[in-house]
Amino acid sequence: MDSLASxxxxxxxxxxxxxxxxxxxxxxxxxxxxxxxxxVFATISFFIGPAHLGAGDLIGGLFSSHGMASIIARxxxxxxxxxxxxxxxxxxxxxxxxxxLFRNPLAEPGVTGVTSSAGFGAIIAMYFGFAALSPxxxxxxxxxxxxxxxxILYLLSRAGAGVMAxxxxxxxxxxxxxxxxxxALSLAPNPYAMSEMVMWMMGSLKDRTLSDLAFAAPxxxxxxxxxxxxxxxxxxxxxxxxxxxxxxxxxxxxxxxVVVGVALATGAATAAAGAVSFVGLVVPHLLRPFYGYEPARxxxxxxxxxxxxxxxxxxxxxxxxxxxxxxxxxLTAMLGAPFFIWLILRMRREP
Amino acid sequence: xxxxxxENVSAxxxxxRALSAVTAEFAAGRVAGLIGPNGAGKTTLLRxxxxxxxxxxxxxxxxxxxxxxxxRAGLAxxxxxxxxxxxxNWPILxxxxxxxxxxxHRAPLxxxxxxxxxxxxxxxxxxxxxxxxxxxxxxxxxxxxARVLLARALATQAPILLVDxxxxxxxxxxxxxxxxxxxxxxxxGVAVIVTLHDLALASRFCDxxxxxxxxxxxxxxxxxxxxxxxxxxxxxGITAQRAGSGGERAALVAWRRL
Numbered sequence: 001m002d003s004l005a006s007x008x009x010x011x012x013x014x015x016x017x018x019x020x021x022x023x024x025x026x027x028x029x030x031x032x033x034x035x036x037x038x039x040v041f042a043t044i045s046f047f048i049g050p051a052h053l054g055a056g057d058l059i060g061g062l063f064s065s066h067g068m069a070s071i072i073a074r075x076x077x078x079x080x081x082x083x084x085x086x087x088x089x090x091x092x093x094x095x096x097x098x099x100x101l102f103r104n105p106l107a108e109p110g111v112t113g114v115t116s117s118a119g120f121g122a123i124i125a126m127y128f129g130f131a132a133l134s135p136x137x138x139x140x141x142x143x144x145x146x147x148x149x150x151x152i153l154y155l156l157s158r159a160g161a162g163v164m165a166x167x168x169x170x171x172x173x174x175x176x177x178x179x180x181x182x183x184a185l186s187l188a189p190n191p192y193a194m195s196e197m198v199m200w201m202m203g204s205l206k207d208r209t210l211s212d213l214a215f216a217a218p219x220x221x222x223x224x225x226x227x228x229x230x231x232x233x234x235x236x237x238x239x240x241x242x243x244x245x246x247x248x249x250x251x252x253x254x255x256x257x258v259v260v261g262v263a264l265a266t267g268a269a270t271a272a273a274g275a276v277s278f279v280g281l282v283v284p285h286l287l288r289p290f291y292g293y294e295p296a297r298x299x300x301x302x303x304x305x306x307x308x309x310x311x312x313x314x315x316x317x318x319x320x321x322x323x324x325x326x327x328x329x330x331l332t333a334m335l336g337a338p339f340f341i342w343l344i345l346r347m348r349r350e351p
Numbered sequence: 352x353x354x355x356x357x358e359n360v361s362a363x364x365x366x367x368r369a370l371s372a373v374t375a376e377f378a379a380g381r382v383a384g385l386i387g388p389n390g391a392g393k394t395t396l397l398r399x400x401x402x403x404x405x406x407x408x409x410x411x412x413x414x415x416x417x418x419x420x421x422x423r424a425g426l427a428x429x430x431x432x433x434x435x436x437x438x439x440n441w442p443i444l445x446x447x448x449x450x451x452x453x454x455x456h457r458a459p460l461x462x463x464x465x466x467x468x469x470x471x472x473x474x475x476x477x478x479x480x481x482x483x484x485x486x487x488x489x490x491x492x493x494x495x496x497a498r499v500l501l502a503r504a505l506a507t508q509a510p511i512l513l514v515d516x517x518x519x520x521x522x523x524x525x526x527x528x529x530x531x532x533x534x535x536x537x538x539x540g541v542a543v544i545v546t547l548h549d550l551a552l553a554s555r556f557c558d559x560x561x562x563x564x565x566x567x568x569x570x571x572x573x574x575x576x577x578x579x580x581x582x583x584x585x586x587x588g589i590t591a592q593r594a595g596s597g598g599e600r601a602a603l604v605a606w607r608r609l
Contacts, residue, residue, distance in 0.1 A: 103440035238440050247454045248427030293441040
């Protein structure tokens with residue numbers, strides 16, 4: 001040690017390259033574990049499905065371009081497993097960013113109506129012929145729907161509305177979007193529209209294609225990246241908007257980034273999987289203690305946690321009901337809604 | 352040296368005037384108290400200085416430079432602000448909360464530099480908060496939280512410190528301690544501007560007072576001059592008792608409504 005120290009040309013500069021007072025190692029391990037869990041669930045998801053194929057056949061199918069195993073592995077199992085990761089990451093990080101922006105654990109793409117509005121946009125594209133013109137129009141419409149509802153929340157929060165007002169507005173937006181979805185589907189020229197309505201309203205990863213993945217993944221990734229640029233501002237918001245402003249943060253820019261990032265991520269996820277709720281509520285809440293309750297540090301872990309949760313839920317729906325009677329969004333809502341109520345009760349108890 | 356000056360400043364909300372032609376100077380190394388009844392414009396004045404509210408007329412100068420000419424980050428390094436209802440929205444660790452005060456000095460994504468860490472520890476120590484720096488904000492008492500939140504503002508090491516009604520929710524011992532901390536900041540050369548309702552604290556701890564009423568300055572100067580019986584009657588509609596204690600400033604206690 002002594003020889004090392006004396007070899008240092010400037011002994012005063014020793015030990016100053018890292019901030020020693022703020023340990024991050026626990027959090028780093030948690031993040032690594034989340035990534036590992038997400039990958040494990042995605043792998044399990046790949047091996048689960050109604051077709052009775054062995055693991056060897058599926059892995060072989062992944063690397064071959066003909067035969068039944070190849071079609072199932074490449075065009076059914078792989079998109080589904082990867083989409084679960086994308087959808088979960090998009091929803092988890094969106095929830096973390098919205099909770100940071102509104103400084104409230106109840107904010108979430110589903111609760112704030114962003115998911116149902118995205119679903120409404122997707123349905124317009126799907127059943128009124130736009131998606132047939134160009135497959136890119138499906139995510140575009142979903143993102144437009146998400147952006148519309150997120151913008152309403154943005155305008156309300158800029159006008160100084162409280163968090164409860166925002167959440168209640170979100171509830172109203174969600175009801176309206178759901179009603180419009182039902183109306184659009186009953187008016188749709190497509191005779192199968194009504195039967196697919198439930199899938200859009202509740203969300204499912206059944207029968208997704210590589211094309212769905214190809215649109216959803218980059219859009220969701222851009223959305224999450226935009227959210228992560230708002231992270232610093234979200235940290236400053238721990239002290240409220242006025243202090244954040246006094247710390248040199250442009251609050252309007254932070255709000256815009258969260259709105260656009262959430263719209264892109266949630267819109268892309270919803271275009272691929274329909275409206276899956278409560279992922280963005282549950283995941284950041286469970287992870288928050290592991291990251292010192294700091295909103296900025298929570299965004300990427302919430303993406304990983306969301307990916308793990310949606311993958312696990314998508315495995316569960318296939319194990320519980322192999323014939324597809326249980327939709328992904330039904331399961332997340334059955335778990336998430338009681339969690340939401342529990343959160344409200346707990347918040348009421350605290351001063 | 353004048354750290355902050357307002358010249359003929361008027362501002363308001365939605366057409367309602369909250370400040371009318373306010374002229375005031377705040378010097379480095381002094382504690383200035385902003386006092387006045389509710390709605391007198393004390394918080395509005397702070398909001399104008401922070402750039403949260405645009406002036407309708409007049410000019411605010413920060414360290415000699417017009418407020419509007421300051422870049423966002425430079426202004427954030429020059430003025431630290433502790434609001435009235437300061438609370439942490441998430442129960443982060445006290446030390447990490449104080450570290451938020453270093454944000455104006457840090458590039459995005461940059462970790463805390465050694466000088467940042469030093470400023471954080473120093474601010475914690477000055478506020479006597481180092482012993483619970485590793486605890487979460489929701490595990491602290493109100494007095495402890497107030498000290499951590501002040502330490503956050505001090506960690507910025509800004510030459511101007513704005514504090515909005517810091518004493519409101521604190522017991523007398525904590526009030527005194529907080530005012531002593533503000534005096535210590537002034538002794539280090541900071542221009543401290545603090546809004547206060549408590550006339551006793553204002554008269555005892557402030558080098559000068561700016562008395563506002565209905566958005567206008569009605570008196571200005573050292574406590575014994577600014578808080579004359581006539582000003583108290585005009586601004587607050589009260590009379591006061593004065594309590595001197597050998598050699599120190601006379602403290603003033605609100606006594607009776609007029």
